[in-house]
Amino acid sequence: MDKLVETLLQGDHIGALAEARRLLALSVVPERIVTEGMEAAMSQLDDKCTVESFNLLEIMLVGRAVSAVANELYPEGLSPEQGRATCVIATLLGDVHDLGKNITRMVLIGKGYRIVDLGKDCPVDTLVNAAERERALVVLVSGLLTSVIPQVAKVRPALAEKGLAHIKVIAGGAALKQSSPQALNVDYVAETAFDGARYLDQLLETP
Numbered sequence: 001m002d003k004l005v006e007t008l009l010q011g012d013h014i015g016a017l018a019e020a021r022r023l024l025a026l027s028v029v030p031e032r033i034v035t036e037g038m039e040a041a042m043s044q045l046d047d048k049c050t051v052e053s054f055n056l057l058e059i060m061l062v063g064r065a066v067s068a069v070a071n072e073l074y075p076e077g078l079s080p081e082q083g084r085a086t087c088v089i090a091t092l093l094g095d096v097h098d099l100g101k102n103i104t105r106m107v108l109i110g111k112g113y114r115i116v117d118l119g120k121d122c123p124v125d126t127l128v129n130a131a132e133r134e135r136a137l138v139v140l141v142s143g144l145l146t147s148v149i150p151q152v153a154k155v156r157p158a159l160a161e162k163g164l165a166h167i168k169v170i171a172g173g174a175a176l177k178q179s180s181p182q183a184l185n186v187d188y189v190a191e192t193a194f195d196g197a198r199y200l201d202q203l204l205e206t207p
């Protein structure tokens with residue numbers, strides 16, 4: 001497993017894939033590869049990435065390697081039963097920035113969450129319908145344009161209208177992280193993808 005963690009952290013997706021295949025051939029179950037391999041690598045990357053010191057290229061490469069291993073383990077994607085919880089993620093209508101969203105998706109996949117990615121330029125209605133359909137624990141909104149803030153504030157009321165007020169809303173991305181949860185009408189505003197992942201972990205730990 002150490003070799004898998006090492007190749008993941010090097011962003012060596014070919015090496016990581018080979019290592020994952022070797023472990024599977026040795027009858028190591030996918031759950032162990034997720035928790036002891038992918039999650040361990042993400043946790044080490046998290047320790048290195050503070051808000052002040054953030055190497056975007058490194059995160060993208062590690063994310064690519066993690067995604068490659070996740071696709072190998074679960075070619076059909078995670079089922080709701082396999083994932084730790086389901087999260088629906090998108091950037092909202094009018095915003096085509098998606099690098100931060102994609103990183104967040106990769107970090108959460110690496111931590112064993114099932115991610116339904118609705119992409120960019122997504123209407124609030126589509127997001128809320130997907131949250132209902134997928135029985136999501138949380139809705140994740142990424143925003144890089146200040147102009148999407150009014151839409152972000154509509155997500156919680158739109159969920160409540162469908163009787164989904166229990167679904168938490170987490171916001172992130174350069175334009176949103178300057179605001180408070182109250183101003184955005186969300187449950188949490190994440191500084192980084194890892195910060196959002198920690199909040200999610202805490203949600204699951206809270207009975």
Ligand code: B12
Pocket residue numbers: 056094095096097098099100101103104140141142143144145146147170171172173174175177190191192193194195196197
């Ligand atoms: C790359 C970029 C683009 C690319 C986007 C490519 C892509 N596929 O994403 C292109 C060229 C397409 C682009 C277009 C535009 N852009 Co632009 N763009 C940027 C730039 C340079 C970097 C953004 C970025 O990707 N950062 C890196 C990512 C990784 O950071 P991040 O999103 O914050 O994500 C991290 C965290 O915040 C977190 N995170 C992100 N989302 C979420 C969500 C959750 C739930 C969680 C937990 C965490 C999380 O995870 C990441 C890792 O921790 C910024 C400038 C800047 N310094 O931010 C301008 C910037 C965002 N763009 C800007 C503008 C104005 C535009 C345009 C309107 C320009 C124009 N006149 O056409 C268009 C908008 C098009 C549209 N309709 O969306 C402005 C926005 C101003 C504002 N506040 O409204 C900025 C700030 C530039 C500026 N200084 O003016 N842009």
